[in-house]
Amino acid sequence: MTTNEDDNTDRDEATQIAHKARRKQRAERAHSESPWFGLGLFGLVGWAVAVPTVAGIALGLWLDGRIASDTSWTLVCLFAGVALGCLNAWFWVQRESRDD
Incomplete structure (x- = not known):
């Protein structure tokens, strides 16, 4: 793999992690407010x-x-x-x- 491909893979993983973290935060807010x-x-x-x-x-x-x-x-x-x-x-x- 080249450095460019490694950077893209890292960005994809970081995007997935950020998406999961936001989803978890929304679920926790809804859970505690309901x-x-x-x-x-x-x-x-x-x-x-x-x-x-x-x-x-x-x-x-x-x-x-x-x-x-x-x-x-x-x-x-x-x-x-x-x-x-x-x-x-x-x-x-x-x-x-x-x-x-």
Whole structure:
């Protein structure tokens, strides 16, 4: 390759990098300014708590039907599901905070 071809290749790469950087900046601005992003995150956190809670209740009801005990497995699994869901939501919020 000649020096002229090297210069053209370098310019093409620099142009591509600049284009990608501008696109990323526009996406970050749109991401942080959008109220839909906040609502989406709110919904994600809600589902992150709701799904383990409902799964815990279902498991607890199943255990209560199978095991004769003074312990209410539904309540135990409910609390475990809520705790797991809150931990899950906390990780999601931390990850989204780190990405910004």
